[in-house]
Amino acid sequence: MSQINKITPAELQARLQQGDAPLLIDIREPSEYAREHIQGARLVPLNAIDSHDFDAERNRVAVFTCRSGNRTAMHAARLLAKGFKEAYALQGGLDAWKAAGLPVHFNPKAPIDLQRQVQITAGGLALIGAVLAWFVDPRFILLSGFIGAGLAFAGVTGFCGMARVLAVMPWNRRALGV
Structure with a gap:
């Protein structure tokens, strides 16, 4: 089978x-x-x-x-x-x-899954970079570029640094009893 x-x-x-x-x-x-x-x-x-x-x-x-x-x-x-x-x-x-x-x-007290946390964080940072580039200084577009490069790297290698960082955040550690 x-x-x-x-x-x-x-x-x-x-x-x-x-x-x-x-x-x-x-x-x-x-x-x-x-x-x-x-x-x-x-x-x-x-x-x-x-x-x-x-x-x-x-x-x-x-x-x-x-x-x-x-x-x-x-x-x-x-x-x-x-x-x-x-x-x-x-x-x-x-x-x-x-x-x-x-x-x-x-369990409403458990945090949302790590993948969604990464999506929210990456999307938020990319959006902030774009808004700051538009209203404050064009060089802030580098933040959006950095986030995009990190996501591409994660997709190619299977290693997501942002996920690793989020996994050790207090709300995630507490939910998993770590």
Whole structure:
């Protein structure tokens, strides 16, 4: 099997209600999971999945989920290699689950996920640079250029310095119990 099967939120909910509970694995980052997740989902971040994480549970049916379903689809081969007898991806991920009106555990005190924090910060700094360049001094456009270069570097290398800085901010450390 090289492609992961899909399961709709309604199908998953029906299985959960029938007592046919699959192992629900949320592959998002801890900061995303802390904010909201499907009740009963186990957090196993994609970047931390170990080859032996599921040794005792390989005879179970697994359902992998992320925010939109894209991360799960992109890494399907890696997830399938964990050796489950049957594996599914939640079609549309957590977004589709919520759109179907199904319950989630939501912690309003947890910070928004790190990716969105980066987008807000980078967008805000780029906008500030453009406004300051227009009204104060044209050299402020360098701030916008610097932010754009940083985002391009992050996209090419997978390393985002801004995300690293935001991850150690007090509001993020407190939410993750660090």
